[in-house]
Amino acid sequence: MKTRFLIVIMCALSLAGWVGCSKKTDSEGDNDSSEARIAYVTNGVDPFWDLCAAGVRIAEKEFGIGCEVHMPTKGVVDQKRIMEGLLAKGIEGIAVSPVDAENQTPFLNEVAENSKLITQDADAPKSKRLVYIGTNNYKAGRALGKLVKEALPEGGEVIIFVGRLEQLNARQRRQGVIDELLDKPEQELSSVKFDAVDAKNLTAEGSKYTILDTRTDNFDKAKAKSNAEDAITKYENVKCMVGLFAYNPPACIDAIKEANKAGEIKVCGFDEQDALLQAIKDGNAHGTISQQPWEYGYESVKMLKNILDGKQPETSFHEVPFLVVTKDNIDEFWAKKKEMAELGKQD
Amino acid sequence: MNKNTLGIFGLLVAIFAITALLNDKFISAYNMQNLIKWSSLYAVMSIGVAFVIITGGIDLSIGSVVGLVAVVLAYQLKVKGIDPGQAIITTMCMSLLIGLIHGLLITKAKIQPFVVTLCGLLIYRSLGRWLTDNQSLGPVPLEDDKGYANIDTINSLDQIFSGKIAITDSFNLPTPALFLLALGIAAALFLNRTIWGRYLFALGNNEDGARYSGINTDNMKIIAYVICSFMAGIAGILFAFELDSVQPAQTGEFYELYAIAAAVLGGCSLRGGVGSILGVVIAAAVIRLIYNSINMLGISTHLEFGILGIVILLGVMADEFLKRYSAQRAAAKQKES
Numbered sequence: 001m002k003t004r005f006l007i008v009i010m011c012a013l014s015l016a017g018w019v020g021c022s023k024k025t026d027s028e029g030d031n032d033s034s035e036a037r038i039a040y041v042t043n044g045v046d047p048f049w050d051l052c053a054a055g056v057r058i059a060e061k062e063f064g065i066g067c068e069v070h071m072p073t074k075g076v077v078d079q080k081r082i083m084e085g086l087l088a089k090g091i092e093g094i095a096v097s098p099v100d101a102e103n104q105t106p107f108l109n110e111v112a113e114n115s116k117l118i119t120q121d122a123d124a125p126k127s128k129r130l131v132y133i134g135t136n137n138y139k140a141g142r143a144l145g146k147l148v149k150e151a152l153p154e155g156g157e158v159i160i161f162v163g164r165l166e167q168l169n170a171r172q173r174r175q176g177v178i179d180e181l182l183d184k185p186e187q188e189l190s191s192v193k194f195d196a197v198d199a200k201n202l203t204a205e206g207s208k209y210t211i212l213d214t215r216t217d218n219f220d221k222a223k224a225k226s227n228a229e230d231a232i233t234k235y236e237n238v239k240c241m242v243g244l245f246a247y248n249p250p251a252c253i254d255a256i257k258e259a260n261k262a263g264e265i266k267v268c269g270f271d272e273q274d275a276l277l278q279a280i281k282d283g284n285a286h287g288t289i290s291q292q293p294w295e296y297g298y299e300s301v302k303m304l305k306n307i308l309d310g311k312q313p314e315t316s317f318h319e320v321p322f323l324v325v326t327k328d329n330i331d332e333f334w335a336k337k338k339e340m341a342e343l344g345k346q347d
Numbered sequence: 348m349n350k351n352t353l354g355i356f357g358l359l360v361a362i363f364a365i366t367a368l369l370n371d372k373f374i375s376a377y378n379m380q381n382l383i384k385w386s387s388l389y390a391v392m393s394i395g396v397a398f399v400i401i402t403g404g405i406d407l408s409i410g411s412v413v414g415l416v417a418v419v420l421a422y423q424l425k426v427k428g429i430d431p432g433q434a435i436i437t438t439m440c441m442s443l444l445i446g447l448i449h450g451l452l453i454t455k456a457k458i459q460p461f462v463v464t465l466c467g468l469l470i471y472r473s474l475g476r477w478l479t480d481n482q483s484l485g486p487v488p489l490e491d492d493k494g495y496a497n498i499d500t501i502n503s504l505d506q507i508f509s510g511k512i513a514i515t516d517s518f519n520l521p522t523p524a525l526f527l528l529a530l531g532i533a534a535a536l537f538l539n540r541t542i543w544g545r546y547l548f549a550l551g552n553n554e555d556g557a558r559y560s561g562i563n564t565d566n567m568k569i570i571a572y573v574i575c576s577f578m579a580g581i582a583g584i585l586f587a588f589e590l591d592s593v594q595p596a597q598t599g600e601f602y603e604l605y606a607i608a609a610a611v612l613g614g615c616s617l618r619g620g621v622g623s624i625l626g627v628v629i630a631a632a633v634i635r636l637i638y639n640s641i642n643m644l645g646i647s648t649h650l651e652f653g654i655l656g657i658v659i660l661l662g663v664m665a666d667e668f669l670k671r672y673s674a675q676r677a678a679a680k681q682k683e684s
Binding site: 045046047050165197198200213215216217219220221222223225226227229230231232233234236247250251254258259273274275278341345 | 370372373483596639
């Protein structure tokens, strides 16, 4: 009986192995950690971070400095463990995207005392980090609002979809879109005033636009799609869907296509998922705002190298420019993204 | 229909009626078609877990199996360019195999179901991420993918798994509903009309008793886990084609909880021995209906989980209360006579 059980398990494992082993196993990138002086720590595992890693690889070569890339899989705890390990190894500089900036502040201060610490992608403003490298999400939101205006020159009803609004970057993006559409004056990033998260039918005198609602999905793609479908049902006159997280615009595009409303409802988005880029190319989406993730990696390495060479940053916020992608520059942008995705793939 | 199923059906009708009264667009053909589609997708998973719960076990790996199946399918179709029919068969076999491994570990190696399937949850999720370098990918290949050569076959598969059949001018029946219908009927027949179904209930009620009366309880348990993973596998294929994009880290995450919630709301007892397929299917529809109603009524999406939790809790409480009440009445009647 026991042997039979063992045989079954062996068969199962070998089959599972066969599925896995059909994948390539060579490692192309040179992640030579033996001479790494600095480290790049993400807040999780995501294709977005692979694009960032590509920027790290380019900067490594350009500035002649080794950089380890770490992607913690299990949130705060894992991130802390990784950074403690790096400190123990005597790493000279760390660029991190803190998972929970507020509560990690004491730990980040400890890191800052033992190494050169900068934040990227997400900031920890209360910590002793030297500089924050990131996108001005409010400005990016306003740029997205301008895309909506281009898509709907006559005005109309707009609805916003986002993963969750608990995150500061999501709130800033959303407010940028709202302020731009309602022609409100530009706000300072550090002191943006937010409309209530469940505010409905936002409009302003003289504006041709109404922001119907903001629906969240907690990072569930199926939920994102059903939210878009429900919006099509509920709002007959919705003219444009705005997706603030990478997977939102593709979900909207799918829902619109299936409801046979392609062209009737426009889509404007954020980030650079292939489905969105394809839709921009095909004319099913108007445009997107890319944070150019590779710039995060590149700028982080460049900044740490400068700091180690004794050049202190001049301001506490180093803005990474975002890129507006529409039909006009889609081919060029997509080629660049493909190149970066290839370069940044984990080895 | 037993009392429990009738109760959950009443809940479905009540929420349906309230939403329809408050928003006239709710009953539009387009919305009904969406509601049927999502209910079917989640109900397929829930039917699977109902089998396991009836035997008194639990399967926490459903979401990860959905994710892994979707990933492996998309990987084969898009990146590897494998023959689509073969790819579907491979993924189905993979889900059967996963169920078999669970069953064997639980019955032969005597590891608790919670532990086995919890480890499964972790393993399948990371396998999917490792296989694809955590890149999101869709089952339908784009022009410069290797799988583009099979695009015609894949498009017809897309039609089978996430297509629509025109019923009237405005109403199209989503094909996942047909999958649910076929699988649901098969599951209900298996559970209620075959001897193995009786065995499953007997096993869930009293495992030792069932074994002493000559039932091969190990085999029955293995069958339950195989059915559960197989259903999760079918759901994985349906989800992959429905969403056209699979994210290895997120697709299917936490779906086991929806499935378990539907099974419990549908009348399965986590102690085992009780359950009905129709009840589970209706309960899965209630959960999707709640989500749809929240959107249609414009209630803040932040309240969703809260509302869902309260409805499930009230549903289960009402069920428990009714059971006790009818038991008391039966006891009183017996006393009188």
